[in-house]
Amino acid sequence: METEIAPGVYSIPTAADSFMGMYAPNAYLVVAGKAALIDTGYQDSEAAQRNLDYINRMAPSTLAYILVTHPHPDHMGGCHIVKDSTGAQIVVHALGAARAEDFRVTADILVNDGDIIDIDGERLEVIHTPGHTLDSVCFYLRGKEILFTGDNILGFGTPVISSSGDMAQYIQSLQKLLNYRIRLLCPGHGPLVKEPERKIRELIAHRLEREQQLLSLLGQGRKSVAELVAEIYPELDRRLVELAEKQVLAHINKLIQEDKVALSGNRYTVKE
Ligand SMILES: [Zn+2]
Structure with a gap:
């Protein structure tokens, strides 16, 4: 099963029998000269092996980075399994380094707002979007106008502001995203969002209401x-x-x- 969202951009299929159904965490793969994985799902060996098989098929031996949208176990639990097998470096926002360690994930590269992850032919920009957690980021694939949102924006409903999050900053982060040209949102859970601006404005309006x-x-x-x-x-x-x-x-x-x-x-x- 292949799920190419755009040329070289893949949504890694979750198991049809995943116990979380539509709520299962999503993982994405961007392939250019090198490849980047965005989030890994849980640290469960079956899911991790499925991700690895997929990566090896789509980007054999070119995975350079594992980009973490935020240090929650459903998004980065599989980091070390992927790293051990591919040698890819784990990328986390600087504010999230300590919390990643709490979940036994050691970052190789710490990034800040505006940093660029270059995969030879495509560039992923780090957009710091505190809210769901203070160390949440989105990754912006400018060349294709695609935004990987983690739990900042989901494919359904309204994201939770976790106890390590902040509502005021969340609304500011959503407003900041309106400054980018975005054609497609790839959320951390749920289906792709094809009307990004409408979705972002809805989320802001919902919070203000x-x-x-x-x-x-x-x-x-x-x-x-x-x-x-x-x-x-x-x-x-x-x-x-x-x-x-x-x-x-x-x-x-x-x-x-x-x-x-x-x-x-x-x-x-x-x-x-
Ligand atoms: Zn989360």
Whole structure:
């Protein structure tokens, strides 16, 4: 099965029986004079072997880099398995080096916003897009106007702002991406996004609407995070409550930074 997205750009197929179904992490391969892998999936040997077989078929002995969108196990767990077999160097944003080590991945190259990964004939630009995590990046294949987004933008729904993330920076990162000419988004989970600008604007609008909703709920009186979650998501599955609380808190932290909301006792209130 071959999944060529554009000439020399491949989406590595995940196993049809993957336990995560459509939520399984995506991995991409860009092949020019050299090749770069973008994310690796989990450190599970079967998936890693499938990725290696694919890489060996599409880019025999030219894999030079393993680009990590952010240090979460579903995106870089397979780094060392790929590196051991190919000798490719692991590339991580400088802010993510320590967290990558926490997951037992040692970066060979640390990059910052604007750095270029040159694969002889194609260039991948590092765009620092803090939000989902502070060390998240997108990789921009300018020659083909393709953006690899990791968990900054998904093929479905709204990405989670993790406890190591930041809502204010997330919105700024999305706004920054609007400055690039992008034809196609290759997300960390879910299907390709063929209307990038619309998707990015939708995500920004969704976050700003949620923020307005929170401000208006807090305008009715002091409320705890749990009370806010209950009002915003009245029919929420109990298993998702903790995640929802994190998202509400990420919004509230942004509003506190902006001096629009304050903590009083164990509840939040709108600042006059
Ligand atoms: Zn993630």
